Each structure stands twice: as structure tokens, then as C-alpha cells.
Amino acid sequence: MNRSRPLGVGLIGSFYIFGSVVLLLSLFVYELPFEKYGIAARFALPEVPEHLARFLVGASSLVMAYGxxxxxxxxxxxxxxxxxxxxxxxxxxxxxxxxxxFLGNIIWSLIVIVYSYSKRSHFYMKPQQIRAGG
Structure with a gap:
């Protein structure tokens, strides 16, 4: 078994990093005129202030994408x-x-879950297997 990162894992992780950076940069924009639903609403947290929700989702997505x-x-x-x-x-x-x-988010989440599950063995290799090359 090879420890090299599958292409899809690289793409998914990169998309999340890009989205996190854009989300964190959007903290400096007072209001996004084209956005009908804010991040707080998309995560079912309407009582959380929008800027706090953007920061929390952006920061946690960066950590998640790194791992x-x-x-x-x-x-x-x-x-x-x-x-x-x-x-x-x-x-x-x-x-x-x-x-x-919301439909786009459903489709993306399904893709991420199914693909991640199909590549789960890459996340469960022991350190000895990594050094030995499989």
C-alpha cells in the first residue's frame, strides 16, 4: 500500500484551503452584496454573528484541510x-x-464523504509503513 496522497484528497484539501482563505479574507468586507445566505445561516447557526461564524468556519476548515x-x-x-x-x-x-x-452543498458533501471513505486506508497507515514505503 502506497502512502502517496491520492489526487482527489489533494483536490478536496486544496478546495477547502482556497475556500478558507477566501472566507477569512471576506472578514474585511462589511457586507457581500451577492450573498443571499450568510455562512451562519448555511451552518444552521443564525444566532451567531456573521463575522464570528466566518472566522470559526474559515479557521476550522484550514485546520481540517491541513490534517x-x-x-x-x-x-x-x-x-x-x-x-x-x-x-x-x-x-x-x-x-x-x-x-x-443548499443543493450544491448537498452534492459536494456527498462527493467528499464517498471519496474519503473510498480512500480511508491512506489515513490508517502506521508510521513504520510510511517509512518502509508501504
Whole structure:
């Protein structure tokens, strides 16, 4: 078994890093005129101030993407739990509002969960296997 990072893990992790950076940079913009639903609403946290939600989601996504890209077991589980939560919330909000951002989030979460599950063995290699090359 090879410890090299699968292409999909690299792509998913990179997308999350890019999204995190954009989300954290958006903290410096007072209001995004094109955004119908804020991050707080997308994560079913309407009582949390939008800037705090952006910071928390952006920072936690960076940490999660780092662990995922480094093929850490905790990165795998963080990504799976995050995706299941996001899938559940997006599914509920899609039923409520029938709006595109939620359908796209559902599809993306399903892709991440299924792909991550199919590559789970890469996250469960022992350190000796890494040094030995498999």
C-alpha cells in the first residue's frame, strides 16, 4: 500500500484551503452584496454573528484541510464529520427553501464523504509503513 496522497484528497484539501482563505479574507468586507445566505445561516447557526461564524468556519476548515492533506487520521475524521454535518444542515435547508446553494452543498458533501471513505486506508497507515514505503 502506497502512502502517496491520492489526487482527489489533494483536490478536496486544496478546495477547502482556497475556500478558507477566501472566507477569512471576506472578514474585511462589511457586507457581500451577492450573498443571499450568510455562512451562519448555511451552518444552521443564525444566532451567531456573521463575522464570528466566518472566522470559526474559515479557521476550522484550514485546520481540517491541513490534517486531511497530511493524511492524518484526525483529518479524515474531521472531514467526514464536517461533511456529514454540512450535508444534514444543507438537506434540511434545501427542503425548507428549495434554493441552489443548499443543493450544491448537498452534492459536494456527498462527493467528499464517498471519496474519503473510498480512500480511508491512506489515513490508517502506521508510521513504520510510511517509512518502509508501504
Amino acid at each position: 486531511y492533506l497530511k493524511l492524518k487520521r484526525w483529518g479524515y475524521w474531521f472531514m467526514v464529520v464536517y461533511s456529514i454535518y454540512f450535508l444534514s444542515v444543507s438537506g434540511y435547508l434545501f427542503v425548507l427553501y428549495k434554493d441552489q446553494p
